[in-house]
Amino acid sequence: xxxxxxxxxxxxxxxxxxxxxxxxxxxxxxxxxxxxxxxxxxxxxxxxxxxxxxxxxxxxxxxxxxxxxxxxxxxxxxxxxxxxxxxxxxxxxxxxxxxxxxxxxxxxxxxxxxxxxxxxxxxxxxxxxxxxxxxxxxxxxxxxxxxxxxxxxxxxxxxxxxxxxxxxxxxxxxxxxxxxxxxxxxxxxxxxxxxxxxxxxxxxxxxxxxxxxxxxxxxxxxxxxxxxxxxxxxxxxxxxxxxxxxxxxxxxxxxxxxxxxxxxxxxxxxxxxxxxxxxxxxxxxxxxxxxxxxxxxxxxxxxxxxxxxxxxxxxxxxxxxxxxxxxxxxxxxxxxxxxxxxxxxxxxxxxxxxxxxxxxxxxxxxxxxxxxxxxxxxxxxxxxxxxxxxxxxxxxxxxxxxxxxxxxxxxxxxxxxxxxxxxxxxxxxxxxxxxxxxxxxxxxxxxxxxxxxxxxxxxxx
Numbered sequence: 001x002x003x004x005x006x007x008x009x010x011x012x013x014x015x016x017x018x019x020x021x022x023x024x025x026x027x028x029x030x031x032x033x034x035x036x037x038x039x040x041x042x043x044x045x046x047x048x049x050x051x052x053x054x055x056x057x058x059x060x061x062x063x064x065x066x067x068x069x070x071x072x073x074x075x076x077x078x079x080x081x082x083x084x085x086x087x088x089x090x091x092x093x094x095x096x097x098x099x100x101x102x103x104x105x106x107x108x109x110x111x112x113x114x115x116x117x118x119x120x121x122x123x124x125x126x127x128x129x130x131x132x133x134x135x136x137x138x139x140x141x142x143x144x145x146x147x148x149x150x151x152x153x154x155x156x157x158x159x160x161x162x163x164x165x166x167x168x169x170x171x172x173x174x175x176x177x178x179x180x181x182x183x184x185x186x187x188x189x190x191x192x193x194x195x196x197x198x199x200x201x202x203x204x205x206x207x208x209x210x211x212x213x214x215x216x217x218x219x220x221x222x223x224x225x226x227x228x229x230x231x232x233x234x235x236x237x238x239x240x241x242x243x244x245x246x247x248x249x250x251x252x253x254x255x256x257x258x259x260x261x262x263x264x265x266x267x268x269x270x271x272x273x274x275x276x277x278x279x280x281x282x283x284x285x286x287x288x289x290x291x292x293x294x295x296x297x298x299x300x301x302x303x304x305x306x307x308x309x310x311x312x313x314x315x316x317x318x319x320x321x322x323x324x325x326x327x328x329x330x331x332x333x334x335x336x337x338x339x340x341x342x343x344x345x346x347x348x349x350x351x352x353x354x355x356x357x358x359x360x361x362x363x364x365x366x367x368x369x370x371x372x373x374x375x376x377x378x379x380x381x382x383x384x385x386x387x388x389x390x391x392x393x394x395x396x397x398x399x400x401x402x403x404x405x406x407x408x409x410x411x412x413x414x415x416x417x418x419x420x421x422x423x424x425x426x427x428x429x430x431x432x433x434x435x436x437x438x439x440x441x442x443x444x445x446x447x448x449x450x451x452x453x454x455x456x457x458x459x460x461x
Contacts, residue, residue: 021046025231026092026180026238033080033091040080040091044073044135047093047179054176057159059152060169062098063106064138069093072135088237090133095173095182098139099146099216102126109216110142110151110166113339123214124246125183125225132241137179140169143403145332146185146218149344150400156198157431161396164194165403167226171198174228181234184226187218187324188413189392189406191226195421196391196434197404203227203235203448206441207416209258210239213248219327220251221366222320222413232452235420236264239444253442263445264452272385272450274300274437275307279389280314281407286394288427293390296425296435299458304388307379313372316411319365323414326362329354373415373441380440386450387412391421391434412438420451424458 021029021043032038048066055061076091101107101119103126108114126136141151143166153168155161156176163172167184171194174182184191186204195202203226210225217223227238240260246252276297297304329336329351336343336351343351380387390408397404412419418439425433437454439447 022050022177024180025234026089026229027231027233029092029180030088030090034086040073040076040135041070043091044070044093047137050176051178054156054178058154058156058163058172058176058178060140060173060176060178061095062108062110062139062141062151062169065105069135069137076133076135087131087133088241089129089181092134092181093137093179094129094134095137095140095170095179096126096129097146097167097170097182097184098142099185100125100183101214102136102139105136105139107139110144110146110149111335112342113335119214121214124211124248125215125242128242129183134181140167140173140182140184142166143168143190144344144347145335146187146190146216147328147350148346148403150403154400155396158396158398161398161431162197162400162403164189164197164392164396166190167194167228168403170226170228171195171200171202174198174230175200180230181238182228184228185215186224186226186409186413187222188320189404189409191224191228192391192409192419192421192434192436193404193406195228196423196432196436197396199423199432201229201232201235201423202421202434203229203239204413204419205239205243205444206253206418208249208251208253209418209442209444210242211244211246211249211252213246213252217331219324219331221323221327224413224416232264232448232455233261236260236445236448239448258442258445260445260448264448266449268385268446268449268453271303272453273383274304274386274388275379275384276304276388277307277309279309279408279411281393284393284405284407285390289390289392289394289433292425292427292433305384307384307387310375313375313411315368316372316414317407319368319372320410320414322357322361322365325350325354326357327354329357369415372411373417376411376415376417376438377440380443385439386447387438389436389438391436395427395429395431395433408436415441417441418444418447420447422451422455424455
């Protein structure tokens with residue numbers, strides 16, 4: 001395919017007018033629910049039909065109780081009919097990655113070591129979803145302890161390929177139109193990578209915007225909550241509802257929630273400018289990725305400029321690895337001591353490396369975050385609205401032994417910067433390729449606004 005032609009993945013299917021309920025975005029469904037033209041029972045029933053069609057092949061859920069979900073939908077409809085106050089997500093089903101505590105549902109963290117674990121309280125994310133009226137549809141598959149050990153989920157576009165990880169089930173469930181929304185996490189590339197491989201939008205807000213209380217803590221320095229959806233409006237709504245201070249998480253933001261919906265829906269003050277940062281891993285990207293980005297760069301012209309990382313930033317990947325290995329070794333120490341034999345080799349080796357990290361090396365890696373972020377922040381403040389990079393090295397790899405390489409996600413995760421994956425590109429075989437946009441910390445609203453501009457600009461061609 002010529003690099004002169006934009007390569008775009010058509011991820012919004014509207015072949016039927018009006019579309020069946022399971023194809024609606026969350027904001028579209030919520031609007032129809034408020035207007036009374038759709039009931040929660042109808043929406044959930046459509047999702048359940050889709051789940052029955054796709055779940056046997058895709059295996060996105062680790063726990064799912066359809067009758068319980070349908071009963072919750074009927075109860076939501078009864079509340080609305082009674083004139084009771086309803087929240088912005090009233091009657092909307094949402095999938096929860098199986099590392100977030102969910103009262104009365106198993107939360108097993110993708111590990112046999114936690115099999116049968118049923119928490120009595122909700123993670124903050126789950127509690128805020130319930131408060132907004134959302135229906136907890138079930139628990140979606142995670143890799144082992146949200147690391148690299150693959151779960152059972154397969155890619156909706158080709159079941160022979162990985163869906164990515166660690167938020168495998170969340171990305172696959174939204175991509176396959178089984179659910180309109182799902183919650184995930186990211187410690188390296190665990191939201192952005194599966195979003196790219198599965199062809200949906202993935203949003204990793206600024207670290208601390210969404211509380212991590214009640215979530216598996218793999219690496220407190222690096223852990224983020226992530227969101228999956230099929231529209232930017234949905235991501236803005238989720239981020240706004242879930243954000244805010246939380247005394248249960250010392251790393252959560254203080255103060256009022258960010259008005260993400262208002263900012264995301266506004267027009268940018270000027271056409272955005274993007275810094276294309278290829279990173280040292282660009283030569284490893286496959287030919288389809290190089291071709292797709294050549295077309296994108298030509299389309300955006302002077303709005304997309306290549307920027308080289310300074311030599312001082314090239315140790316970001318090493319620093320991330322040092323921090324993650326050391327903190328994982330500490331966080332999973334009890335599991336390693338009592339059940340190392342039940343862990344995958346890749347996790348056990350990671351923990352054992354982490355146990356060997358010296359205090360000096362760990363502190364030195366932590367100290368590198370501030371100057372590295374300072375360089376990115378100055379770049380964005382001075383010249384650009386967002387950094388643009390590939391989300392992955394290429395399309396989802398064949399085989400289920402690996403969840404793919406997170407190399408293009410590492411620096412921004414290390415620095416706690418917000419990132420979004422837009423499934424705007426594709427391979428010649430029409431497998432999705434993600435465009436990743438990154439902004440300065442706490443610029444989540446402007447990032448969503450910039451993403452909307454890029455999406456609409458390319459869609460207008």
